[in-house]
Amino acid sequence: MNKKKSTIRIKDIAQKAGVSIGTVDRVLHNRGEVSEATKEKVLKIIKELNYQPNILASSLASKKNYNFAIFIPKPLTSESYWNKPMTGIEKARGEIQQYGVNISYHFFDLFDKNSFVESSKKLIEDDPQGVILAPYFLKESIEVIRQLEQQEIPYVFIDSNIKEQAQLSYIGQNSLQSGALAARLLDLCVSKQESLLIVNFANDQDNLNHLNQRKDGFTAYFDKQEEPKRKVVSLKSNDQEDHVLHKELDDILDKNKDIKGIYVTNSKAHRVAKYIEKRNLKDIFLIGYDLIPENAKHLRSGIIEFLICQRPEEQGYNATYTLFNHIIARKETIKENYTSIDIVTKENVDYYKEL
Amino acid sequence: MNKKKSTIRIKDIAQKAGVSIGTVDRVLHNRGEVSEATKEKVLKIIKELNYQPNILASSLASKKNYNFAIFIPKPLTSESYWNKPMTGIEKARGEIQQYGVNISYHFFDLFDKNSFVESSKKLIEDDPQGVILAPYFLKESIEVIRQLEQQEIPYVFIDSNIKEQAQLSYIGQNSLQSGALAARLLDLCVSKQESLLIVNFANDQDNLNHLNQRKDGFTAYFDKQEEPKRKVVSLKSNDQEDHVLHKELDDILDKNKDIKGIYVTNSKAHRVAKYIEKRNLKDIFLIGYDLIPENAKHLRSGIIEFLICQRPEEQGYNATYTLFNHIIARKETIKENYTSIDIVTKENVDYYKEL
DNA sequence: CTGAAAGCGCTTACAG
DNA sequence: CTGAAAGCGCTTACAG
Numbered sequence: 001m002n003k004k005k006s007t008i009r010i011k012d013i014a015q016k017a018g019v020s021i022g023t024v025d026r027v028l029h030n031r032g033e034v035s036e037a038t039k040e041k042v043l044k045i046i047k048e049l050n051y052q053p054n055i056l057a058s059s060l061a062s063k064k065n066y067n068f069a070i071f072i073p074k075p076l077t078s079e080s081y082w083n084k085p086m087t088g089i090e091k092a093r094g095e096i097q098q099y100g101v102n103i104s105y106h107f108f109d110l111f112d113k114n115s116f117v118e119s120s121k122k123l124i125e126d127d128p129q130g131v132i133l134a135p136y137f138l139k140e141s142i143e144v145i146r147q148l149e150q151q152e153i154p155y156v157f158i159d160s161n162i163k164e165q166a167q168l169s170y171i172g173q174n175s176l177q178s179g180a181l182a183a184r185l186l187d188l189c190v191s192k193q194e195s196l197l198i199v200n201f202a203n204d205q206d207n208l209n210h211l212n213q214r215k216d217g218f219t220a221y222f223d224k225q226e227e228p229k230r231k232v233v234s235l236k237s238n239d240q241e242d243h244v245l246h247k248e249l250d251d252i253l254d255k256n257k258d259i260k261g262i263y264v265t266n267s268k269a270h271r272v273a274k275y276i277e278k279r280n281l282k283d284i285f286l287i288g289y290d291l292i293p294e295n296a297k298h299l300r301s302g303i304i305e306f307l308i309c310q311r312p313e314e315q316g317y318n319a320t321y322t323l324f325n326h327i328i329a330r331k332e333t334i335k336e337n338y339t340s341i342d343i344v345t346k347e348n349v350d351y352y353k354e355l
Numbered sequence: 356m357n358k359k360k361s362t363i364r365i366k367d368i369a370q371k372a373g374v375s376i377g378t379v380d381r382v383l384h385n386r387g388e389v390s391e392a393t394k395e396k397v398l399k400i401i402k403e404l405n406y407q408p409n410i411l412a413s414s415l416a417s418k419k420n421y422n423f424a425i426f427i428p429k430p431l432t433s434e435s436y437w438n439k440p441m442t443g444i445e446k447a448r449g450e451i452q453q454y455g456v457n458i459s460y461h462f463f464d465l466f467d468k469n470s471f472v473e474s475s476k477k478l479i480e481d482d483p484q485g486v487i488l489a490p491y492f493l494k495e496s497i498e499v500i501r502q503l504e505q506q507e508i509p510y511v512f513i514d515s516n517i518k519e520q521a522q523l524s525y526i527g528q529n530s531l532q533s534g535a536l537a538a539r540l541l542d543l544c545v546s547k548q549e550s551l552l553i554v555n556f557a558n559d560q561d562n563l564n565h566l567n568q569r570k571d572g573f574t575a576y577f578d579k580q581e582e583p584k585r586k587v588v589s590l591k592s593n594d595q596e597d598h599v600l601h602k603e604l605d606d607i608l609d610k611n612k613d614i615k616g617i618y619v620t621n622s623k624a625h626r627v628a629k630y631i632e633k634r635n636l637k638d639i640f641l642i643g644y645d646l647i648p649e650n651a652k653h654l655r656s657g658i659i660e661f662l663i664c665q666r667p668e669e670q671g672y673n674a675t676y677t678l679f680n681h682i683i684a685r686k687e688t689i690k691e692n693y694t695s696i697d698i699v700t701k702e703n704v705d706y707y708k709e710l
Numbered sequence: 711c712t713g714a715a716a717g718c719g720c721t722t723a724c725a726g
Numbered sequence: 727c728t729g730a731a732a733g734c735g736c737t738t739a740c741a742g
Contacts, residue, residue, distance in 0.1 A: 380721070
């Protein structure tokens with residue numbers, strides 16, 4: 001435990017430039033009130049010495065507080081998907097609160113555009129220093145973004161992306177590619193002569209075609225294959241009660257008796273698993289998304305073969321740190337941050353780390 | 356950007372206890388020289404107020420430096436596996452160097468027990484504040500550990516574990532389970548009548564039976580299956596030059612013409628891939644470990660079907676933070692930190708995040 | 711436009 | 727055994 005290695009301090013720069021530390025601070029933070037000449041001189045020395053600010057000292061001296069606002073769908077139960085990004089956000093919060101960061105949540109209802117608009121108003125009123133948002137409703141999201149930009153508040157997209165916006169970063173998956181992965185896995189498991197079924201729960205559809213992209217990636221995989229192409233049928237369900245879904249599945253399986261693989265494009269694979277269990281179907285491979293408890297149960301029992309996961313906790317964690325790095329640490333951030341597309345199965349589920 | 360929320364400071368405790376902050380600091384850090392009575396009083400108030408030290412201020416005021424020593428196999432080329440844990444360690448280093456943490460590396464040669472012993476001597480001489488080590492040679496590792504314990508230096512195991520030691524943490528995979536996962540994947544891809552081959556590169560064997568555990572997990576999976584059991588044959592190769600390996604593979608495939616799946620228990624799957632390519636074998640599923648460049652190449656070309664990965668960068672990163680959290684942040688750490696067992700394939704390799 | 715001083719919460723000698 | 731003071735590198739008014 002020797003003495004600390006000496007690093008370049010503001011004081012050193014001030015000395016070398018023949019000015020006071022106050023002046024150095026002014027050019028460092030662009031606070032003006034410095035003559036062009038001294039500014040140049042100081043800037044030159046800063047560069048020469050490769051000065052790195054001590055963010056510990058900076059944070060300690062500063063009495064600034066930062067408020068990060070999170071604008072995401074409300075998790076309806078403790079098992080809901082959106083709890084997972086929140087877990088990651090909360091972990092990051094614990095680590096950066098010593099830097100004066102507060103987090104406030106603004107929820108909306110996925111199925112209620114109105115709640116999105118209402119909640120967004122409160123978000124803007126909050127006047128946060130940074131925002132993480134899931135831009136579910138396209139037009140309305142762009143409206144929010146405009147206002148954030150007007151107030152020069154940086155924002156990060158999570159889960160869904162809107163192209164060509166001025167977001168600091170997008171953190172989420174590549175839906176197209178995850179569909180392709182699902183296709184590949186079923187292609188490996190189900191012999192070529194059999195058919196596959198895509199189940200799309202339409203209610204969950206958002207403006208951004210998240211789920212459609214998964215479906216497109218899936219079908220594109222088979223379109224690219226050589227003849228004879230595998231038969232893929234599709235079911236769009238409105239996510240009604242079980243008996244409705246079961247009827248829909250009965251119908252389509254009756255018409256296509258060679259369906260041996262089912263791909264559910266969202267986290268509701270457990271609903272299809274329940275159907276398979278009830279009908280006691282033996283040789284159907286089922287693949288879905290997200291390690292929520294109900295899915296995990298059927299993965300362990302063997303009815304769901306694979307779950308594709310996207311480390312939602314990590315997404316929340318990274319989104320929070322993206323704001324932190326930009327606003328407080330003043331480090332570079334990356335604009336497109338695609339999450340891993342993970343394959344979870346019975347054999348690795350117990351070790352799957354989402355954070 | 357409001358004023359910072361007031362938190363409990365040493366000053367507050369001192370005031371409430373009617374002592375100076377120096378005294379509070381003494382009980383906080385157990386530096387002695389405090390009467391039992393005042394100590395009790397201060398301790399009680401600390402608890403009451405749920406005091407959380409400000410590690411920013413603490414680190415700034417302290418002139419302490421910390422040296423973390425890393426004791427791992429030397430990466431022989433820029434493509435070697437052990438570069439990956441180092442990447443993670445270096446990332447952590449960048450983040451915690453402002454707290455006065457230095458990192459020093461002590462390498463050994465995986466195939467040379469002597470270099471392990473020699474390097475370990477230098478490690479001990481270094482007198483670090485914390486150690487991350489890959490305990491490859493069992494007896495020799497225990498010798499190192501004894502000395503670390505004598506000097507009260509905390510240590511973290513990475514990659515390999517030794518049971519029932521006083522390590523702060525083990526960070527690595529569950530080898531048995533990763534073997535089971537490999538078995539499952541081949542079981543899905545290769546039809547039941549065909550055979551499977553395990554390739555064990557014996558040279559890489561370490562005292563700790565890392566690779567044997569993978570093999571055991573693999574065979575145990577099939578042993579548990581109902582009759583008729585799948586046939587699994589095994590090849591132990593000394594990892595000689597290509598023509599030797601190719602001869603070995605020729606022989607075993609000639610004797611077992613129905614081998615349609617190969618499991619390589621270490622990162623050398625690319626060597627078998629090269630063989631498959633050369634012999635132009637069409638319908639053999641190959642599965643191996645670790646996303647090193649040579650493996651990635653064959654994964655993309657389709658010769659390797661799956662790679663099982665263990666986020667080695669994350670392991671290095673987490674090991675470093677385990678020391679940091681224990682020594683500097685004084686937070687709790689977990690003793691067994693099993694890494695995810697990830698499945699990487701052509702369709703998700705481009706998005707696979709190891710850190 | 712510039713500098714000197716106080717202070718962030720903690721640690722570290724030093725004096726008594 | 728205890729307290730007062732200086733200092734870590736930075737920020738923030740304030741004086742000129």
